[in-house]
Amino acid sequence: MNLLTVQNISKSYGERILFQDLSFGVNNGQKIALIAKNGTGKTSILNIMSGDDTPDSGQVNYRKDIRVSFLAQEPNLNPELTVEETIFASDNEILKVIHSYEKALENPEDTDTYQAAFEAMERFNAWDFETLYKQILFKLKLEDLNAKVGLLSGGQKKRLALANALINKPDLLVLDEPTNHLDLEMIEWLEDYFAKENMSLFMVTHDRYFLERVCNEILELDNGQLYPYKGNYSYYLEKKEARLEQEAVEQHKSERLFKKELDWMRRQPKARTTKSKSRIDDFQTIKEKAGQRRKDHEVQLEINMERMGSKILELHKISKAFPEKTILDQFNYTFKKGERIGIIGKNGTGKSTFLNILTGKDQPDAGKVVIGDTIKFGYYTQKGIEPKEGQKVIDIIRDFGDFIPLKKGRQISAQQLLERFLFDRKKQYDFVDKLSGGERKRLYLCTVLIQNPNFLILDEPTNDLDIVTLNVLESFLLDFPGCLMVVSHDRYFMDKIVDHLFVFKGDGLIEDFPGNYSDYRVYEDSKVAEERLEKAETNKEAKITADSYTKDKRKTLSYMEQKEFKNLEKEIEKLEKKKVEIQQQFTDAGLTGEQIDELSIKLQETMDSIDQKTERWFELSAMLED
Incomplete structure (x- = not known):
């Protein structure tokens, strides 16, 4: 079933043509990713699809009566609403039913209103939907439903917009860089969510693992032409190579x-x-x-790295805390030459604060940071470039000088350097605020590298960069002889360039893990498996121990204790059966909210009884052994 048809759309800005006569469609069940270089019109295509922009020619047609949700890079949310009000502001009918029910719960005296709301929940089968939307908010760390949108960080707003899009359960979901501002745990949850949900997707993303695991079709915009590939990212790479050879x-x-x-x-x-x-x-x-020529120019990264001495960077008992949150607790580390460290951890565990302390932008509450005399930091922050009003691309680079030193005593003009970063002479005189998100990041990367650092710190460097630029950046970093520290949610990027990880666990705990991100995931998954195995073995041993007690042993107990011991075994067995029966009742889709609450209480009481009686059983068992 066709959900969307894009026919012969074109878009240009002045003399600059982004694309011409592009046509494609999205069918039910397709999960399509659009891949293209920065500045070639990816976001413009998404804006045209969403209605936020209009094409110069062509049209976009949606199938009637389908629900469509859009996730923009910069969500447009009402700052006056709370998180909960933003969710319920949707035109989704089931969400309105849930909202009415929750309002009715606040006034239990009004029995008529409550009864009407309850019946509506039953009629729309909204109980499961309520559980789903609360799970999505929990997974995206949006637990404070009363928080004002205007007070949220940029990352929280992006996650709220994503939650809104998912909760609406659209037939087609259009996403612009959905993994930006998500931590690794959230990204992996989102991958699993898309794998299970019967939802059609059309997205722009640079996350290559996400492309590999979520998408079943790649649509590449290359030199003004669209090329479809019926497969995931690996399939796309293979077939693109064959296409280029044929061309x-x-x-x-x-x-x-x-x-x-x-x-x-x-x-x-x-x-x-x-x-x-x-x-x-x-x-x-x-x-x-x-006369046709492919425009396959790649970013050329070259710097004259400052000489690095024997002392790099030492951290002595560094501590940092905010009200109700500890970031660092007497952390010690001595950096060595050529170290390549990745930093991972949930949002809010202090990764960016840690980087600011290293570079002197923030101060620790206690401890000492000792920086070697020869160390020159290059710090690529999430904030990115902050141009002055009316500043042009060439002006940003000329702030560092008209000529930039390179390796072996060579130098290069500001114009030539920008050309190496894919800004042609015409583009160099564009205003910075007119650049695409990816072009701004590429320009910012240029300003960091031309300062010739020998200790590079990159805080989410992959956001908004196209895949071509990412590949070049990875190659450059693999050859970079200095120290490297990276915070990134891009697992492919991390796997390729780091040797070990600082894992921020929260509450000031930092684990130094010897391996890349995929190694860490394997390690964590094996720990979970081991814990399950140990629990199973413990339960098995307990059962064997119980069965091995003989009547002779029981005679060492008093008559009443022997009787209690026998009864406990039967009671525990009955309680275990009761627990299973209660758990099975939860699968009934027709349960009301009150019934679910009652079952939850019964289940907890049963489990508490099992624990108490099992503890007494072990106590009597120990007396037998004595």
């Missing part, structure tokens, strides 16, 4: 044919026959094909 063969053939036809044209007499005129017309087409 190179075709280009070579066109060039050879052009030379042949050009010789013929030069030999032709002035008098033209009908046949020769036809061939001359064909020559123009051949000439155009032969």
